[in-house]
Amino acid sequence: MTNLMLIQSAISKLLPTDYVGFTFFVGCMAMMAASAFFFLSLSQFDKKWRTSVLVSGLITFIAAVHYYYMRDYWAAFQESPTFFRYVDWILTVPLMCLEFYLILKVAGAKTNLLWRMIFLSVVMLVTGYLGEAVFPESAALWGFISGVAYFIIVLDIWVGPASKLAKSAGGNVLAAHKILCWFVLVGWAIYPLGYMLGTDGWYTSLLGSGSVDVAYNIADAINKIGFGLVIYNLAVKSQPN
Ligand SMILES: *C/C=C(C)/C=C/C=C(C)/C=C/C1=C(C)CCCC1(C)C
Numbered sequence: 001m002t003n004l005m006l007i008q009s010a011i012s013k014l015l016p017t018d019y020v021g022f023t024f025f026v027g028c029m030a031m032m033a034a035s036a037f038f039f040l041s042l043s044q045f046d047k048k049w050r051t052s053v054l055v056s057g058l059i060t061f062i063a064a065v066h067y068y069y070m071r072d073y074w075a076a077f078q079e080s081p082t083f084f085r086y087v088d089w090i091l092t093v094p095l096m097c098l099e100f101y102l103i104l105k106v107a108g109a110k111t112n113l114l115w116r117m118i119f120l121s122v123v124m125l126v127t128g129y130l131g132e133a134v135f136p137e138s139a140a141l142w143g144f145i146s147g148v149a150y151f152i153i154v155l156d157i158w159v160g161p162a163s164k165l166a167k168s169a170g171g172n173v174l175a176a177h178k179i180l181c182w183f184v185l186v187g188w189a190i191y192p193l194g195y196m197l198g199t200d201g202w203y204t205s206l207l208g209s210g211s212v213d214v215a216y217n218i219a220d221a222i223n224k225i226g227f228g229l230v231i232y233n234l235a236v237k238s239q240p241n
Pocket of ligand 1: 092
């Protein structure tokens with residue numbers, strides 16, 4: 001093999017019109033940059049907040065690694081990297097549940113709140129995977145079950161026990177909890193929309209395949225980096241100075 005051929009086999013060509021590929025590349029870089037930002041900021045926080053900011057960094061770091069693979073996968077096959085996508089989510093979404101728990105601990109949150117959220121998010125993601133990758137012919141049914149789990153998570157944090165804890169914590173914690181609730185209600189709602197865009201015979205004829213990845217990539221950037229910045233901001237505001 002000549003050197004040129006070696007390079008070609010390691011890097012796939014992306015067409016200048018490959019907008020989906022573009023969002024994979026930008027997403028990858030954004031996750032890397034956000035991770036560096038969260039990790040390098042750690043020493044400025046006292047122990048109470050350090051764990052929360054560390055988890056923000058872990059979320060974007062895990063995503064950065066998966067985006068690195070998804071980017072290549074897309075470039076090589078021009079196909080949705082559904083498997084890597086869901087591996088990423090099954091790791092990062094429970095960590096986002098952990099963030100809710102960590103900030104509500106000051107108000108006495110118990111671990112059963114954490115386990116309940118993790119359980120619901122795992123149900124949401126496993127059924128979503130079944131509908132997207134294993135039984136695409138019954139995508140509507142699996143999508144519906146996944147949607148129910150998502151809806152219960154939304155209720156839990158908006159009006160359930162988590163919201164009561166946030167109210168009793170008050171101040172900065174309450175304000176941050178409110179913003180995170182909006183992320184889950186609006187930012188997370190992009191995912192079921194993406195799922196519908198990716199389901200054959202629904203909207204694929206309208207926007208073409210790959211639009212599901214654009215939706216997921218935009219949603220990930222908003223939800224992982226934005227969510228992390230809310231936690232970072234809470235930690236900054238709560239510093240004793
Ligand atoms: C960082 C990744 C995040 C925050 C991923 C969140 C994913 C969801 C909220 C996915 C939800 C889905 C439904 C509510 C129904 C259709 C299937 C899913 C899995 C796309």
